[in-house]
Amino acid sequence: MMNRVAGESGSYQDLVIRFAPDLAAVEAAIADNLFSSNELTEAIAAHVVKSGGKRLRPLLVILSSRLSGYTGNDHLVLGNVVEYLHAATLLHDDVLDDASLRRGSPSANRVWGNHLAVLGGDFLYTTAFDLLLSSAPREIIRVLCRCSLDMIDGEVLQRRWRNRPDISEETYLAVVARKTASLISGCCRTGALLAGADASRVEALGRFGSSLGTAFQVIDDTLDYLADPARLGKAIGGDLRQGTVTLPLIHLLRREGLAAEQSRIRGLIERGEVDDTGTAEIAALLREHRCGESAMARAREFAADARLAIEPLRGTELHSALTAAADFVINRDL
């Protein structure tokens, strides 16, 4: 899903090239720190952690620390840790959703069973904190601990609104804030904290990450309906099949003049009866009424908020780098 952005020739690629040594070191740490006395735990964890992903979180840690003047090596551990925390939530989510595909491969719960997927997630969470305890300042550990609590809260909140077509955009955004934006914000904040940045920079980066993370998730949720399944790496409409109503559908359910279609869709969702046919029908309506576009417009507003948050840093390398990262997130393939 990494694509160059027309008109900003390769700025995200430039970042990846410039910080290739750090990214490679994080990647090595991600693999090396999976060691346990138990080959099964390693295998499960490796399944999720080594299967790719965009590594957006480690990159944000690297940019926020190094471009704030950090010259040590603890940002590599931090980059590793945020990816473990993220992967742990994916493992548990797959169990909870009974998912069968993750990033185009069979999900861990399908390969090893729920038991080992739950324990694999526990292992990643705990190893993440074990790594932090050996190197990070307490303030950083606390920030990431709070991010973990937010992610759990977000999952519970999402579950509470399962099969409920009456979910508002506000509630949806509250889920996104906890489930996704909190950790992405935490990556930016902890990177800055590691560099000993002043409070105003830490705060600005935190707001940047929070808005960027929201944009990121809204786009993800939109792609879940509208992307090419082969490129998405999983079946289309997966969120809805789980009863999770996301922004494009929230927009569709509030469009004027669609009472009959909306009533039918509401019924399907409330009864948990969204199958392949229902998903195809809803995806067609979303296309017809351009709800993907309206959700993407909302995502772009959050991306604009992200840019606004780092306006005080304009003229710095960090500003350029984060802007490039934001452009990359917002311009992923639709």
Place this chain on the structure above:
Amino acid sequence: MMNRVAGESGSYQDLVIRFAPDLAAVEAAIADNLFSSNELTEAIAAHVVKSGGKRLRPLLVILSSRLSGYTGNDHLVLGNVVEYLHAATLLHDDVLDDASLRRGSPSANRVWGNHLAVLGGDFLYTTAFDLLLSSAPREIIRVLCRCSLDMIDGEVLQRRWRNRPDISEETYLAVVARKTASLISGCCRTGALLAGADASRVEALGRFGSSLGTAFQVIDDTLDYLADPARLGKAIGGDLRQGTVTLPLIHLLRREGLAAEQSRIRGLIERGEVDDTGTAEIAALLREHRCGESAMARAREFAADARLAIEPLRGTELHSALTAAADFVINRDL
């Protein structure tokens, strides 16, 4: 399950009375710190945490800290935290085992579903570390983080030996060391660390807890076959129905002159076909061949090791208190 020990008139009860204010404060903290932005998370966690249990772990923290001269209040947080860590593993175990009863009440996964039981466990783990980060020295947090990793390893190891009647006593004890003894040892060690005890006392208490924890689990596993189901609070033979072969059965499978019975039992276990009839048959054989007694004898050896570990403390209040705690563990109703 709390009973007085003949000949040591009420010594465990004396401890409970003497430390009643601390135990009550821990109990209050256990309830108060469940606060989250989300009532469901609280409900799940409360279900496990408030449903009782022996509170052996908090008591060991209290004894190890206060009777090593600690005069502050952070031992109360520590007592709270070890109970959260323990409860988190119970929640995840119930999901993994698809258990329907826990401490005589419906288990959390039956009441709220696997989804919220997994997240409830995650919430307790993470809240435990969040609490530690606000008060405990880093060394203590690291010890408890390692205990959590041990507990996860123990679960994975146990799972690997599921439905395998060829498990040795040595492997069984390796599971117990990680799954149960590690945290009980951690309670004793961190209590002493909090009091600033010297390394030799910390080490002695750690060995005490490790042996006591092993004795505790062996007794638990024996009660699983031989206790009165009404007093046990769950169905008999529950471990075996999950394919987990514990010490009494390991002993039965190694007795001389029972080749026919052993072959039949091995087949049932390997095929995962242990039902009510099979459980009753195995429980009868265990009784006939006194395998409960031989497992209990092994538990008493570990309890003796525990007492030996604290022999250097003889003459101190801490020695008397821990001896009483060990006597209580070993003399639970069979």
